[in-house]
Amino acid sequence: MNALSIEEVKRATEIDPGEWRGIWVFAEQRRGEIQSSTYELLGSARELAGKLDVPVTAILLGNEVKEPGSLLSAGADEVLFVKNAALDHFGVEPYSKAIADLIPERKPEIVLGAATFIGRSLLARIAIKVHAGLTADCTGLDVNTEKRLLLQTRPAFGGNIMATIICPEHRPQMATVRPKVMKPLQEPYNSKGSIHEISVDFLFNRVNFLEFVTDDTSQINIAEADIIVTGGRGLQDPKNFAIIEELAGLLGSAVGASRAAVDAGWINYSHQVGQTGRTVSPKLYIAVGVSGAIQHLVGMQSSDYIIAVNKDPNAPIFKVADIGIVGDLFEVVPKLIEEIKRRKGNNIP
């Protein structure tokens, strides 16, 4: 086994930050489809690139990828497409090797990835390989243009505190960014660049990917959803999740669940919002029968708009809700479903 030697590590640290230029975005694809979080990152990268006056490069790894050109119109000045059959499905070893090999050669000052299951595992290994600083799950990015420092802001201690983190002496400055927080460009970017295919020879992968199992209950996954309707302990019984599902269906939204609902076995873990589950930031979050323990709040309080229905007027969920309805969910939600159906039917308010 060849572990990284101290000498290799030391070499990596002797760098001159001034030589490093440009922003890279790791373009995440799954089954050949570029993920929406990538377009969000490109939107954010454009803004930073404007301040630093540098280009944005999208790093795409894969084999058959649909519409790689969309990366250019979403904000990239160029696309580096590392194309290889071994990169078709994500593998942390070949992916991290391919990217880590390009970094010292092309010297980007910033490397961003989405804080997805893939992004968090991948960038963590790249950061070690290239001896870079890496900040996880950022919710805010800015730059100090004078010192060319990336200002990375993220929640810590279960969301009780925000911290701004810099990486003064190492390059690149790496960060994963929470999906749904950054906004993609509204207008297509007039990119003058193109897609450069890069070939790689040998990619080592000790992990054998056998198959992918899709969770059947998660037609819309909560991390990607614009709207989430979440059910909690107040539903009292697993069969009552049907009203959450009906409401979610009408709104085209994902179904979330509180820890209490998951622990009771009413719905599976992939739906759990909160510290032990997923952190989400949808445009609209509707909490039904969720009391709002701190562990739940930290997982959803960065949502754009929050509506809560709970019969306890003192439920902590109301502290973060933009609209709080004190009432019996079994009365309010059926009325709401009725009202939504009526409005959709008439198409008038």
Next chain:
Amino acid sequence: MRFVVCIKQVPDTTEVRVDPETNTLIREGVPAIVNPFDLYAVEEALILKEKFGGEVTAISMGPPQAEEALREVISMGVDRAILISDKRFAGADTWATSHTLAAAIRKIGEFDIILTGKQAADGDTAQVGPGIAEFLNIPQATFVRKVDELDMEKRTIRLQSMWEEGAEILELPLPCLITTVKELNEPRLPSLRGKLTAKKAEIPVWGFDDLDVEEAQVGLAGSPTQVIKVFPPSPRTEGELFADAEPAEAAKIIADKLTEKGLL
């Protein structure tokens, strides 16, 4: 089978508050606990050990009081524990932490599976597990929600690594590192006998001089990242609470908002 579980002692984040005057964390009176995600790693190591035999070693990097966290996992059934503690290790970010823990694991010697929680509840980075795997140059599976099979003959492990929309089924050769999520198992409670064992257990402390590391690679000095500002999250703008709305009226209030947002 030789299992190494990396655990961290963290403040109970549900009890952490920010001092509005100084913008610092109020740590006083906040109980220290074993990072909840690490308990799934401990439990899985114990399950595998019970099935296949072997030894479970827990390590933790932290201040001297992190020894309590190690005693707690001994009381669950962990065979031995080592505390990695030195003033020079303090202030480490994920790079320096992974580097130090990897050096400690190298000193332990042979291992088959390293287990860590998916992330620590205080830092929430999920970077140290993959960092250790990279330093040790071994394969990893992150966010593992199910272990399907451990094949002792082929020396492989088949498991499910969680993604947003499902899970990958992967087969990894040993030695490897896995990080664990809640769905994996239900951590056991300490037994009375375990508590007695834990009370008497000798926990060696490995410091800077015990590990093959350099001063510039550990602790604050070895950390590429620096925290420059800490502040409380901006409170959400005050919402409207409708305490006495009739159900039909409440439904209308919500529907109006959905219409206003262009969702209906």
